[in-house]
Amino acid sequence: MASLRLHNVVKRFGDSTVIHGADLDVRDGEFVVFVGPSGCGKSTLLRMICGLEGITGGELYIGERRVNDVPAAQRGLAMVFQSYALYPHMTVRQNLAFGLENLRTPATEIESRVQAAAKMLRLDTLLERRPTQLSGGQRQRVAIGRAIVREPAIFLFDEPLSNLDAELRVAMRNEISALHRRLATTMIYVTHDQVEAMTMADRIVVLRAGRIEQIGAPLALYNHPANRFVAGFIGSPQMNFLDARIHARTNGAARVALDAAPADLSPAIRVADDVAADARVALGIRPEHVRLDPGGGDEIEVPVVIERVEQLGTASFVYARTADNALVTLHVAGQRPFGAGDTLVARLPIDRLHVFEASEEGRAITRQDAAASAHAAAR
Amino acid sequence: MFDRLARFVTRTHGRGAPDWTDWLTYAYLLLGLLLMFGPVVWMVLSSFKTPAALNAFPPSLLPYGQAEARVEGYDKPLPLFRAKLPDGSTRVLAEARRIGLVATMVDPQHPDEQFRVNIGDRQPERRFQLATGNYTEIFGKFDFGVYLWNSVFITAVATLITLLFNAMAAFALSKYRFRGRDGVLLLIISTLMIPPTIILVPNFLIVAQLGMLNSLWGVIWPAVATPTGVFLLRQYMLTIPDELIDAARMDNASEWRIFWRIVLPLSAPALAVLAIFSVMWRWNDFLWPLIVLSRSEKFTLQLALNAFQGELTTQWNYLLAMTVITLLPVTAVFALLQRHITTGIAASGVK
Numbered sequence: 001m002a003s004l005r006l007h008n009v010v011k012r013f014g015d016s017t018v019i020h021g022a023d024l025d026v027r028d029g030e031f032v033v034f035v036g037p038s039g040c041g042k043s044t045l046l047r048m049i050c051g052l053e054g055i056t057g058g059e060l061y062i063g064e065r066r067v068n069d070v071p072a073a074q075r076g077l078a079m080v081f082q083s084y085a086l087y088p089h090m091t092v093r094q095n096l097a098f099g100l101e102n103l104r105t106p107a108t109e110i111e112s113r114v115q116a117a118a119k120m121l122r123l124d125t126l127l128e129r130r131p132t133q134l135s136g137g138q139r140q141r142v143a144i145g146r147a148i149v150r151e152p153a154i155f156l157f158d159e160p161l162s163n164l165d166a167e168l169r170v171a172m173r174n175e176i177s178a179l180h181r182r183l184a185t186t187m188i189y190v191t192h193d194q195v196e197a198m199t200m201a202d203r204i205v206v207l208r209a210g211r212i213e214q215i216g217a218p219l220a221l222y223n224h225p226a227n228r229f230v231a232g233f234i235g236s237p238q239m240n241f242l243d244a245r246i247h248a249r250t251n252g253a254a255r256v257a258l259d260a261a262p263a264d265l266s267p268a269i270r271v272a273d274d275v276a277a278d279a280r281v282a283l284g285i286r287p288e289h290v291r292l293d294p295g296g297g298d299e300i301e302v303p304v305v306i307e308r309v310e311q312l313g314t315a316s317f318v319y320a321r322t323a324d325n326a327l328v329t330l331h332v333a334g335q336r337p338f339g340a341g342d343t344l345v346a347r348l349p350i351d352r353l354h355v356f357e358a359s360e361e362g363r364a365i366t367r368q369d370a371a372a373s374a375h376a377a378a379r
Numbered sequence: 380m381f382d383r384l385a386r387f388v389t390r391t392h393g394r395g396a397p398d399w400t401d402w403l404t405y406a407y408l409l410l411g412l413l414l415m416f417g418p419v420v421w422m423v424l425s426s427f428k429t430p431a432a433l434n435a436f437p438p439s440l441l442p443y444g445q446a447e448a449r450v451e452g453y454d455k456p457l458p459l460f461r462a463k464l465p466d467g468s469t470r471v472l473a474e475a476r477r478i479g480l481v482a483t484m485v486d487p488q489h490p491d492e493q494f495r496v497n498i499g500d501r502q503p504e505r506r507f508q509l510a511t512g513n514y515t516e517i518f519g520k521f522d523f524g525v526y527l528w529n530s531v532f533i534t535a536v537a538t539l540i541t542l543l544f545n546a547m548a549a550f551a552l553s554k555y556r557f558r559g560r561d562g563v564l565l566l567i568i569s570t571l572m573i574p575p576t577i578i579l580v581p582n583f584l585i586v587a588q589l590g591m592l593n594s595l596w597g598v599i600w601p602a603v604a605t606p607t608g609v610f611l612l613r614q615y616m617l618t619i620p621d622e623l624i625d626a627a628r629m630d631n632a633s634e635w636r637i638f639w640r641i642v643l644p645l646s647a648p649a650l651a652v653l654a655i656f657s658v659m660w661r662w663n664d665f666l667w668p669l670i671v672l673s674r675s676e677k678f679t680l681q682l683a684l685n686a687f688q689g690e691l692t693t694q695w696n697y698l699l700a701m702t703v704i705t706l707l708p709v710t711a712v713f714a715l716l717q718r719h720i721t722t723g724i725a726a727s728g729v730k
Contacts, residue, residue, distance in 0.1 A: 052625050073631040085626035089644045098640070099630030146630070 002063040002076070002153035002186060003028045004049065010057035011044055011210075018044050019210045021058065026154075026188065031180050034190045035197040036207035036233070042190045043158055045207070049188065050077050050156050062153060073102075078147035079156040082163065084139045086131040092118075092142050093127040099150050110149075117145040120182075137168045144179070157189040161196065173199060194234050198222070206230050228362025231284050231354055237317060237329045240290065242283045242302070242348075243358070249277050256281065256355075260302055260322035267298035271355050272365040280358035281365070287317070287331035289352040298350040304328050306342045311335060320344060419706075426699035427509045433695050444508030448473050448487045460484065462501035464494060471504055472496070513700035523701070525676055526683040530662060533598050533679060534708070538657040540603040542650055548604075549612035549646075550638050554624055564613070567606045575666070583670055597671040598679075602661060608653045615649035616642060651716045658712045662705075680705045 004026040011019035018041050026032050034042040047053035049060065051072030060068050067075050078099075086095050093114060100110045118124045121141040131139055140160060147155055157176070161169045177200050180187050191197055197204045198218045206213045206221065206229075214226040218234075225231035231239045244256040244266075253268040254275065275281075283300075291299070304320035307327075318330040318338055328346055338344075356362040391397045392404070425433060427442040435443075447456040450473050457473035462484060464470060472484035472494060482501070484494045517523045551557075552564050582601050591597030619642060627637045643650070665681045672678060678686065684701055687693070 047625075050629060052628060072625075072628045077629070079626070079629045081622045081626055083620060083622050085620065085622040087623065087627075087641060098627070098632070102631035102633075102636065146626075150630075 004154060004186065004188070005061040006049075006058065007061075008058040009045075009048065009055060009060060011041070011048055011053065012056045017210060019048070022212050024205060024212065024215065026186060029184045029186055031177075031187045031189065031200060031202045032205060033197040033201035033203075034188065034205045034207060035192065035194055036213075038192055039209075040207040041210040042192075042207045044210075046079075046156055046158055046188060046190050049154075050079050051075050052079075076153040077156055078150045078152035078154075079158065080140075080143045080147050080160045082159040084131070084143040084160075084163075086139060086142055086146075088131050091128050091130055092123060092134070092145075095131070095142055096127075096145050096149050099146065113149045113151075117148045120148065120179075121145045136164050137172060140164065140172055141175075144176070148179075148183075153186070155183075155185055155187040157187065159191055160189075161191070162193075169196075176200065194236065198234070204234075206233060208233075224364070224366075225284075225354065226364055228282060228284065228356040228364075231356065231362075231364070235286055237287050237331070239284045239286050239354070240326075240328045241356075242285075242322065242326050242328070243324070244281050244283050246271070246275060246277055246279045246281055249275070256283065258283070258300065258302060258322075259324045260326065264301075266300045267350055269350055269353055269355060270366065275357075275365050282356045282358055282362065283348070284354035284356055285348050285352055287329040289349060290328065290330045291347040291349065292330070292332065292344060294347065295349055299347040300350070300353075302328070302346045302348065304344050304346050306338055306340055306344060308340060309338045318344075320346070422699060423703055426513055426696070426703045427511065428513075428696060428699075429508075429510045430694070430696050432510075433699075439505075441507055442509055443505040444510065446504040446506040450475075450485055450487050451490045453490075457485070457487075459487070459504035460496075460501040461504050462494070462496045464496070472501075510696065513696045514704075517697050517700055520697070521683070521687070522676065522678075523683070526678050526680045527704070529595060529677060530680040530705075531708070533595050533664075533668075534658055534661040536595075537599040537602055537661045538654055540599065541605060541608055541657045542653060544603050545605060545608035545612055545653065546643060546646065546650065547638065548609045549616050550642050552609065553613045553616040554619075554621070554642070564610075567609050571606045579666070579670065582667075586671060591671070593672055593674050593677050595672075595677065598664070598668050601667065602664070605657070605660075607656070611653055612646060612649050615646055619645050655712055655716050659709055662709050 004024070006022050006024040008021045008023060009019060010017065010021055022045060024032075034045060036042050044053060048055050051067070051070065055068050059066060062075060062077070087098065090098065096114045096117060097110050100113065105113075114127075115124070118127055121144060123138070123141055123145055126134060126138060126142075131142065134142065143160065160176075161172050164172060173196060176187075176189075180200075189196075189200060201218055203215060204218055204221055205215050208229050214221060214230045216224075221230060221234050225234060225239075228241065232241070243259040245259070245262075246254045247257045247265055248255045249271070250268065252270060252273060254271045254277070255265045255268055257263070257265055269283075271281075302322055304322050306318055306320045308319040310317040310319075313335065315334065316332045316336050316338070318332055318336075320328050320330065322328060330344075330346060353366070354364060355366045356364055389397075391401045421440065424440060424442055429442075429444055431445065432439070432443055446459040448459050450457050453475065457475060459471055459473055460482075461469060462472045470486065473487050475483045475485050475493070477483070477498065480498055482496050482498055484496050484501075486492045486494075548567075552560060552567075586592060586597045586601060589597075591600065623641060623645075624637055627641050632640065663681065664679075665685070668679050668682055669685070672682060675683075675686065680701065684698065684705065687698055687701065
């Protein structure tokens with residue numbers, strides 16, 4: 001068990017920089033998920049932590065020990081690979097024992113640890129099989145078992161569930177979470193699946209193009225995304241974004257005009273103080289917060305035309321377009337008799353709105369005051 | 380077993396009765412079988428012939444020997460002939476002696492009865508007979524055991540070293556990233572373009588300087604680094620996922636241990652292919668051993684076969700027997716490992 005600290009960690013391949021100065025503190029026993037679209041550098045970051053990839057700049061500490069130049073084998077970590085990477089010519093038992101044999105562990109100790117891990121992962125009847133004779137879920141468990149027997153300081157998972165079918169993925173997700181509760185070891189888990197991130201993580205690290213965009217607890221990320229990328233990445237279906245312009249601003253609040261209806265001014269929205277009047281912004285709202293009926297509070301009303309409806313039984317997803325052709329997704333409870341071409345008025349509650357700069361970075365400029373947070377938490 | 384064989388050799392390309400394409404295919408295959416396998420069969424059968432049978436005209440496919448019979452009153456067995464007698468009848472008679480064109484012949488059943496027969500009027504009585512002496516005698520007559528041992532030693536040791544060295548080179552070239560890796564590979568492959576005869580003299584000078592002339596090691600060392608082998612193994616090792624090697628590194632395995640425990644076992648098909656190639660190359664090698672080995676007790680089988688072909692006379696029966704023995708190991712290795720060849724060649728993408 002150990003904590004992990006990254007200080008301004010940089011990775012360059014030749015001229016291209018893949019990790020631009022990552023800073024991260026992982027507490028002992030924490031379950032941290034790296035999430036981001038493919039190519040964002042999350043796997044590279046993980047490989048740098050475990051030592052399979054060199055570190056170009058910055059500092060990496062495991063516990064109190066600086067491990068920048070310590071080889072992978074001596075960092076005391078164990079990794080579960082995306083492809084499982086089981087040795088195909090060895091039986092399950094040999095696969096589990098290989099790492100311990102390399103450490104010159106006594107044979108009796110190897111045997112007891114292999115038995116314990118096999119029992120924990122329900123592999124005890126499969127010990128003499130070869131990986132090719134196992135199902136996907138069983139292979140996954142062997143890969144995890146191989147990490148467990150080493151009793152590592154930190155577990156690293158590199159998209160371990162991406163090769164499994166949906167049902168098995170949910171089951172394995174629970175198993176890994178249960179494993180974390182039982183072992184209470186620090187775990188770092190890489191995935192591109194935000195559902196895995198939301199369900200398993202103590203804290204999520206969102207990466208994009210080699211930069212850490214935001215670090216926080218799953219719900220903190222969901223409720224208070226730091227920028228437009230995080231807002232769009234966390235949550236399914238995606239958050240809706242509507243282009244708008246700041247019109248008039250008063251103390252800590254502003255009225256905006258949507259591009260869809262430039263003539264109408266919205267009620268006052270809380271924005272940060274440093275936002276210029278007349279600035280371009282994007283209003284973000286999650287599909288489940290868009291209302292069809294008046295909700296009592298201040299709202300922006302946006303007329304939309306339905307393009308497509310997905311009926312899930314318990315809920316309906318309505319995909320509609322505004323006058324300026326922006327896509328608005330609505331998550332409506334129950335079964336509703338909508339059809340393509342129908343016109344609706346989407347109501348965006350002011351207290352649910354996120355405001356982002358229109359720049360590429362898309363920094364969140366929603367005003368975060370105590371009242372708003374408490375309000376959000378109470379809901 | 381037999382009905383499976385029968386079903387196999389009567390397969391048609393569609394269901395039901397054979398088509399004309401089937402007949403054509405089988406005719407073509409049969410022709411190929413005759414062309415490829417015929418000479419080998421003839422050689423093996425001929426290796427069991429006596430010198431007389433080898434020189435007989437017209438030649439026979441099966442090894443026949445002169446039939447002989449013991450006749451009362453004669454110490455040695457007498458050769459049997461089918462003779463046409465003056466009265467027009469044909470009888471099987473034994474030749475007692477022969478003077479010029481006339482042979483004195485006796486009936487094996489009635490040794491008292493003698494006939495004088497012109498040798499033009501008789502045909503030797505032939506009988507299927509394996510001259511196994513060809514094989515047993517060469518061991519005593521020549522240093523055949525020594526030649527065999529030399530060949531086996533060179534082939535086995537050179538193949539083992541070839542596999543080890545080429546696998547190590549291929550491992551580095553396929554799994555490590557280092558400056559100039561592609562250049563090194565290109566350099567190795569480009570040596571394929573240089574015919575061995577061109578570097579014969581420099582190679583000889585080096586071997587001579589190292590004092591390995593007339594030593595089996597002088598044949599082994601220059602041959603172990605083969606560009607074909609490195610390339611074949613490298614192409615195969617590229618198909619081993621890097622994640623396996625990363626996993627082994629995380630499992631505290633040293634690079635040497637990764638090579639032994641992970642990469643080598645997983646390269647088995649390619650290693651088998653290279654082993655077959657190497658055995659064939661070393662076993663059939665002629666030119667290089669001919670240059671390095673000049674003392675006859677260091678000869679390999681191929682050199683011995685060559686030396687055995689005398690300037691004036693050649694004892695074909697022994698030569699053929701030695702040739703058959705020379706063929707056996709390669710055939711055996713091929714039969715044992717051929718299962719791997721197709722997978723190995725297919726996977727490594729080289730021939």
